[in-house]
Amino acid sequence: MSEKGLTTITLKKINRSKVYQYIYRNRQTSKMQIVQDLQMGLSTVSQNLNLLEKEGLIDRNGYFDSTGGRKAQAIQIVADFRISIGIGILKNMFHITAIDLYGNAFYTDTIPLPYSNTEDYYKKLTDKIRGFIAEHHYDEQKILGISIATQGITSPDNSTVIYGNIMNNTGMCLEDFSRHLPYPCHLEHDSKSAAFLELWNHPELDSAVVFLLNRNLGGAIITDHRIHQGSSMHSGTLEHMCMDPDGPLCYCGNHGCLETYCSANSLEQSAGMPVKEFFPLLREKKSPRLTSLWEDYLRHLAFAMRNLNLIVDAPIIISGYLAPYFTEEDINQLLEHINSSSPFPIGKSQILVGTHGQYTPAIGAALFYVDQFIRSV
Template sequence: MSEKGLTTIALKKINRSKIYQYIYRSKLTSKLQIVQDLQMGLSTVSQNLNLLENEGLIEKNGYFDSTGGRKANAIQIVSDFRISIGVGILKNMFHITAIDLYGNTVYTDTIPLTYSNTAVYYQQITDKVKDFIDKNQYPENKILGVSIATQGITSPDNTTVIYGNIMNNTGMRLKDFSRHLPYPCHLEHDSKSAAFLELWNHPELDSAVVLLLNRNLGGAIITNHQIHQGRSMHSGTIEHICINPDGPLCYCGNRGCLETYCSANSLEQASGMAIKEFFPLLREKKSPQLIQIWEDYLKHLAFAMKNLNLVIDAPIIISGYLAPYFTEDDTDYLLRQINSMTPFELKEEQILVGTHGQYTPAIGAALFYVKEFIQSV
């Protein structure tokens, strides 16, 4: 094939990709808008739209209001053309979700299953993933991949857990899962998956600190639109910042880590009740004892947020299991606490609260394959 032929093929691929990416970003657009904004010829745009529609990647969805002539077709991507599966593994359960190409959850479930580093466990969890896919009647070719978020720091190549003291899953391997599944598989630290979701939801952020308020506390640092990993993959492990050297014993073996004050587990231990019981009693009954426990929790959280903001001058995102329980009064309280002990005032808009709760790591993990697909079209 001639060099000219290769150039023509490459140009066609570039134009096709540009048009698809434009429609994806626009959510809903018209042929004329594509022509104008991408400065492409009408015939080039028409040919590519026909090609993308024939492939099932885009569809027409009604018409735009007429501006005097013929009504223009409203064009959008087919958001469920492909589905990505995310799995969030905990000690005694795992969360599973399916998301579309915009990252919207189309199905979620929580399945009880106690973790053990055994062949039986990996067979059980992957069987349940396959059952989940079958139950929702997703054809095999519709699945982009299965991405697994686990409590544990992964190796730089994301093939092995290199630090997993919470679940005792040090040594967990990606191939423990992938050998049982007919799909591409990915393994990620749950905190990094959560940060990926928050970055996806806030693409305008150049930098941020993510506090993952899950059963166990987690964290991540976003810089230059990327999740900072660090030389040994432990950047953002704010849960092990010591705030009291004589404090409670942490699972890492040290005392007074932020984990022992600001995890959901620590809140349950302090209150003597499950989170689902704690917040209704706190909000509705206004128990003085529970109010004090919650204010103590928020004070410790504010202390950490203040210090983190001194290191990284960026918005702070409250994410994970406890995030949906936060009210405007809670974030106002945090702001007052932070600003009473820092020389650099934090603004209201610099505290963001996530909305996906306990499914945050699973959804963030699933986005790995969505991003990969969108960039490949």
């Protein structure tokens, strides 16, 4: 092939990608808007739109209001052209979700399955994933991959869990799952998956500190619009910040970690009831005992936020299982605690609250393949 021919093919691929990415970012647009904003010729844009439509990547559905001439046809991507499956593994269950190319979760479910590092467990879990795909009649050709979020720090190549004290899953391998599934598979630390979802939902953020308030606490640091991993993959493990060296015993073997004060498990243990019972009694019945427990929880959380804000001067994101339970009053209390002792007060706009609750890691994991696909088109 001549150099000229190669250059022409490359240019066509670049133009196709530019047009698709523009439509993706803008959600809905018109042919003339693409011509104007990308400064491409009308014929070039028309050719690329016809190609993308033929491939099934975009469709033309409806019209914009007339501005005096012929109505412009509305163009958008086909959001379910490809889908991604996300899994969030916990001790006694796993969460499963299916998302479209915009990261919208159009299905979520929780499936009971106690974890054990055995072939039988991995076979049961992957059988349930395959059953989930069959039951919902998802076309296998549309599935980008299966991405698995687990409680445990993974190796740099995401092939193995190298620290998994919560679930005793140290040594868990990607191969444990992938050998049973006919799709690309990915393994990720659940906190990093959650942070990826929050970054996806807040693309304007360059940096942030993520508090994943799940049954077990987790966290992540976002810098330069990326999740910071660290030299040994444990950046952001804020759950093991020591709050009191004489405090409760943590699963890591130390005492007084933030995990023992601000995880959902620690809250349930203190309250003597599940989270789903705790918050109605707290909000509606105004139980003095539960109010005192929640105030203590917020004080410990604010203390950690205050200290981390001194290290990473960036917005704080409250994410995970407990996030949907937070009220405006709770955020105000956090700010009051933080600013009463910090030399650098923060404003309300610097605390963001996630909306996906317990499914946050699973959805964030699924975004791994969506992000790959969008970048590749």
